[in-house]
Amino acid sequence: MIADLQSFFRELANDHGINLTIFYDAFDFERFLAGFGNTLLLILLSAFFSILIGAAGAAVVTLKKGPVAALVNGYVALFRNTPLIVQMYFFYFAIGSIMPVTRSEIGLPQPLLGSFSWAVIALSLYAGAFNVETFRAGIGAVHRSFEEAALALGYSHRQAFFSVTAPLAIRFSFASLANNLVDLTKATTVAYAIGVAELLYVSNQIWSDSLNTIEMMNVMLLIYLALTAVVVFIINRVEAAMRLPGFGLGDGQ
Numbered sequence: 001m002i003a004d005l006q007s008f009f010r011e012l013a014n015d016h017g018i019n020l021t022i023f024y025d026a027f028d029f030e031r032f033l034a035g036f037g038n039t040l041l042l043i044l045l046s047a048f049f050s051i052l053i054g055a056a057g058a059a060v061v062t063l064k065k066g067p068v069a070a071l072v073n074g075y076v077a078l079f080r081n082t083p084l085i086v087q088m089y090f091f092y093f094a095i096g097s098i099m100p101v102t103r104s105e106i107g108l109p110q111p112l113l114g115s116f117s118w119a120v121i122a123l124s125l126y127a128g129a130f131n132v133e134t135f136r137a138g139i140g141a142v143h144r145s146f147e148e149a150a151l152a153l154g155y156s157h158r159q160a161f162f163s164v165t166a167p168l169a170i171r172f173s174f175a176s177l178a179n180n181l182v183d184l185t186k187a188t189t190v191a192y193a194i195g196v197a198e199l200l201y202v203s204n205q206i207w208s209d210s211l212n213t214i215e216m217m218n219v220m221l222l223i224y225l226a227l228t229a230v231v232v233f234i235i236n237r238v239e240a241a242m243r244l245p246g247f248g249l250g251d252g253q
Helices: 002-016 026-062 065-079 084-097 115-141 146-153 157-194 199-210 213-242
Strands: 099-101 109-111
Touching: 002 099, 026 065, 026 115, 026 199, 026 213, 065 115, 084 157, 109 199, 115 157, 146 157, 157 199, 157 213, 199 213
Parallel strands: none
Antiparallel strands: 099 109
16 A cells, blocks of 8 residues: 555656655655654644743733732743744854753763754743733633632632632633644744754755655645644634533623
């Protein structure tokens, strides 16, 4: 079956000039698969950490005042209003250059954090800044009466927030969160700029070697379209699983 597919795509290249080497050349297939795996890992790690950052930042801004809340607001303003590629370069070249250096087994200098780690950090902080605003908007959408009811039952303000307001706010945040995660999925291509061997990076290597730029660009287009569709599907399924009967944007106000 695999041999038949390889023969089909080889004939497609020879007879029609549609040169999809990733489907019949083992070397191109392996590096393309490795790049795709790195892209998936970037998406998963960055999405996870950005959601944690967003939830923690929104909680801090809501519950605390003074320097701590100001620090979170400053972080949000900084990362939302500067280009992602500048942030990526800053972490990799500026911060990375002053990080401790270890030695490999053969004595060569080795950075403490590699380009992949810096890409995860930059993407997580970038998307996390948007998620702070997403979760904060969700908190603002929860009607005051829910907290008042919890306070009347003897909850403290902090207990009412974590037990009542926050769970409801998450439900209000799903639509905006889905948009943020779709943007994050597409933004992983910026990791190319610091040498992370993700999908765009390896695709560039393949089309440079095989001169099949048009084919590889179309493959990438379809893959990122599929990835964003999967992200939206997962968010929608989680939202459906967490939906409360009789509670919604119109019911909870």
